Amino acid sequence: MEMVNVEHLTKLFPLRKRLFSREKHYVYAVDDVSFKIEKGKIMGLVGESGCGKTTTAKLLVRLLDPTSGNIYIKNENIADLRGKELKKFRKNIQMIFQDPYESLNPRFIVHDTVAEPLIAQGLYNTEKIYNALEVVGLKPPEEFLFRYSHELSGGQRQRVAIARALVIDPIFVVADEPTSMLDVSIRADVLNLLLALRKKFDLTVLFVTHDLAVARYMCDSIAVMYLGKIVERGNAEEIIKNPKHPYTKALLSAVPIPNPKAKRKRIKIGERVSDAVNPPERCRFYERCNYKKDICKRKYPKLIECCKDHFVACHLYG
Amino acid sequence: MSMERYILSRVIQIIIIFFIVMSIIFLLFRVIPSDPTSFLLTPSMTAEAKEAIREQFGLNEPIITQYYLYFKNFFHGNFGNSFYGGRSVMNIIKERMLNSIFLVTTAVILSYIIGITVGKAIAWKRGSKTEKFFVGLGLWFYTMFTPWLGILFLWIFAFKLHLFPLGGMITSEVWIANPSLIEKICDLIHHLILPLITYVVLWFGGYMLLMRNSMLETLREDYIITARAKGLKEKDIRDKHAARNALLPIVTAFAISISFSITGAVLIETVFSWPGIGRTIVEATLRQDYPLVQGAFAIITIVVLIANFIADIAYAYLDPRISY
């Protein structure tokens, strides 16, 4: 069953208008993005900073209003929900943020943080708070309830953030780089916790990350983003082992490997020059691509299925 | 955006603010007093004179026409005549403004230089006894009541020790005798010193504390570590790397401090009977010499706006990062 279905999602940010200028400039932060996530699956959204992955995440939880496109969650289009309806729907989607030092209000005790979604939805229930804390491994809950976030360690804070996200039983969770600020030894712990929780509650998750190795470990499928576009999407193992798009290949070749003997082959490409401001019709990756052809300059390639369940947007295929 | 564009947009903003402020002044003087004509007409005027003024300022016309004439007169430099002595307001303001600018500019520059130098030095010696002493001293002077310090100085240095005159800007007997230029200048400086010292003593503390705080923040920046790692001399790190960056917020503060300087000027001019614009506005208000009050207030506001503008431009010039 499809839990999440995103169709032609687009978000433009207007650039600050210049004095005496009538032209309008937009940053195409998310440009015609479509994907589906099956119930109980984790999809990884991978890309470098500024590629639009965090904007996509914020659109899905409606922190931002999409410029156009549809977001179906359990067959209900939430792209245009407003006011009360939106508030009601919010209990179905939750988000886990990148930096647990920032995503918890420094003046709240753990109890207030975890209780807040329940209060907002009018579902306050002490038992639920205890359960949520236990489920994320903060045991016994009484010991943590009255602590401020600065009295917790990094790993504990992220657990509180996860407890807060899960306390109202959402059906869809967006995790925006939930472990990139954590230390290595704690990171693995939190990743495993997320996997366990997914299994336990049959959660559907969008997992945003810049780290391909983490994406491979966590996700069932992966979508690679570049300057607002999804350039490649498919089964996680398939993307890692058999990348098609030149950008995905370059990205994979740049991941350092914890093995001094494995000599990897670097694919050399230039540093990004253009931003997605009023992007031309041509392929976004054109300037940096080692395989560019004439057609790449004229037309943005469509996302096509090159082999089963593996989509790529590149003129080299098809 | 280019620098020119930035300047242009600031100019437009300032012009808009200027019109709003002028309109506020207009409203203050025509709407609030029980008799709106009172602010231009005195009972002692002759009937013809009254009629001429009514004509010029459109006092019999609807308020909109008055508003139009108000701006028209303003741009012609016509504020009417003072109720006392009947001199043209514009002439009075010109003369007094010059006196004020002479005093305030010297004082602000001096206190700025002293404040920044001391602030820089004590931030570098964070935690020392010297630092604590200067912070305490700066705070005490910063919060001192301006007229009181002025009076104390007058009492000690002029009344008791006879080192300086008791007030005013010049000694009229000396000037009537038609002295040489040097004598004139000496006389002027003799009168200037006491108000100047009062001003500097009161205001260097504010700049000093600002500079100290700004320096302390700058000293935490990573490029300071880089500078130390590069093995630069302490003096270079302090002056070239820390102070240069710490100065940026001080420039912005300068614009705000202009308004405070004027407050200080009003009080100091009153205590030292310095014939400046501040004292003029006080006396004119007490005598209900409305044309003069209105003109003086408008001019002061314009000066503040210009100072703000200059500070903005200076900031943009000093910080290469600024994106206009």
Place this chain on the structure above:
Amino acid sequence: MKKKKWKLIRQIWDLIRGSTFIKLGVSIIIIFGIMAVFSPIWVNRNPEIYDPIIGVDPDVHGSEGPSLKHPLGTDYIGKDLFSQLLRGSQIAFILGIMVSVLSTTIGTIVGLVAGYYGRIVDIILMRLADIILTLPRLPLLIVISGIFGTQSNWIILLILSFTFWPTISRVIRSQTLSLRERPFIESAKVSGVGNRRIILRHLAPNVLPITFYYLTVTVTGAILVEAGLSFLGFGDPSNMSWGMMLKWCFTTGYVFKAPYWMIPPGLCISALAFSFYLIGVGLEEIVNPRLKKR
């Protein structure tokens, strides 16, 4: 929850104890507080002589130096300077604190609203603040009180607050702008928390330290500006503030002859302004981590 309250009081106590600035500031304020409370006791012994406004000692002609009957001497028509000084402390406290509370409250609310809602609300409120900030404060106050003709402390209070709130609201707004982008606010939004609750529960407590800082610093500003106005002759004539004492001393020609008259009011204004500012600086050193030692 009771435990939490005690924790707060303890924290405040530690705060006061930990900072020399705050300690000194609070001590001075306590002294003036005692003066303000002592004022009616001193006056009520014999209002006909000791009332700071209407009382006159018939035995005294012109200003006289300190004596047992008049610890600070009398002014030019034989009013007791000590009662005036005591009454002045009352006025300074009441006016300073009221202006500070009023303008800080307005400033904080405006700053929060402008910063959080942004767009047109922000533009209107901040342009208004800009314009008020550009107006030269003391001349403006002089002109306004001149036009109103009759001055009362209430009008002075309102005008002072009117010129003090923009500074505060600009700082609170910029703080709100940066808070608004912080993930814990986004996190609250995702959970369906409404705007009002976000402002009250998330933003307001986080700007509170700055509000406290301005609460004390504004008292200093208000005391000094009120004293300045009174000194120039625009004070409330039905009362006797420190600024007015100094004004009478200055304008009646006793200024160099009667140091017992000239020194106390100025000293009091400066000391009380100083003490509130000290607390502000002490708070700033604690609140602004960037000023701490590395």
Place this chain on the structure above:
Amino acid sequence: MDTILEIEELEMSYQTIKGFVSAVDNVSFKIMKGESMGLVGESGCGKTSLGMCIMKLLPENARIMNGKILFDGEDIVPKTEEEMRKIRWKGVSMIFQAAMNALNPVYRVGDQIIEAIQTHDNISKEEAREKVEKLYELVGLSPERMKNYPHEYSGGMRQRAIIAMALACDPKFIIADEPTTALDVIVQDQIIDEIVNLQKKLNMTMMYISHDISVIAETCNKIGVMYAGNIVEYTYTSTLFDNPLHPYTKALMSSFPSIEGPKKELKPVPGEPPNLLNPPEGCRFYPRCSYAEEICKKENPEFVEIEKDHFLACHKVI
């Protein structure tokens, strides 16, 4: 081979309101000329503090309590600030993190490098400028860029400029403190490549500090693993990866997901790093160690050479 740097039983503490934090404790190691040593550890383990000790760039509240830092045979611990000033950059220089705002924003980048050269070498501004031009070419930057301000550089370019600055005075020893942390995957990879190439080309002696063991594996021939202020294992990179001996090293390696090889489950280290205000008695790792015994609780294991060039601090293995 000559020893460039030898550290003996170094101990450094920060004084805080709550007491002493011993950030570096009993650290000893040697670096030979031409070697590159990687220092790996989690945040707060003292790796940056150790780097700063070598430059003696310590904050006011930090103090070297004990031990020797022999640089080129001379102990720098007792040296005065003025003597250190001459050693800095000429003897030891540093590659900072680009995101760290390591360049002064109000000066042109070229001028900041010229400043470093002119402080130490008595040459004219013109000569210094020529030298910087050569350095720019060496690190792959166009010399025209010298007249730009730092904010006009992209992240990758800024990092290259910082590398050029570190090389400006031909230092004998370079410390690179997380030089690629803030960069995107592809740029990070290019910078790492640049550093490795320069190191070979100029035969640089280097200490590379990172939290990412895979980056270290690719850049350095020796690795020191740091945990809670102690170096727990120090040996050649290949030896360490073939035969990791310390339980923490092992745990660290198995908590990294990889894009290579089959997908393995991560084995996180239980618990969190200790609070250095009151570190555990005995071995600092024992509360999280699955091999812990009675003796680990009581005695801190000595750091000994258990086979040639393989140093270790663990009761269990010795």
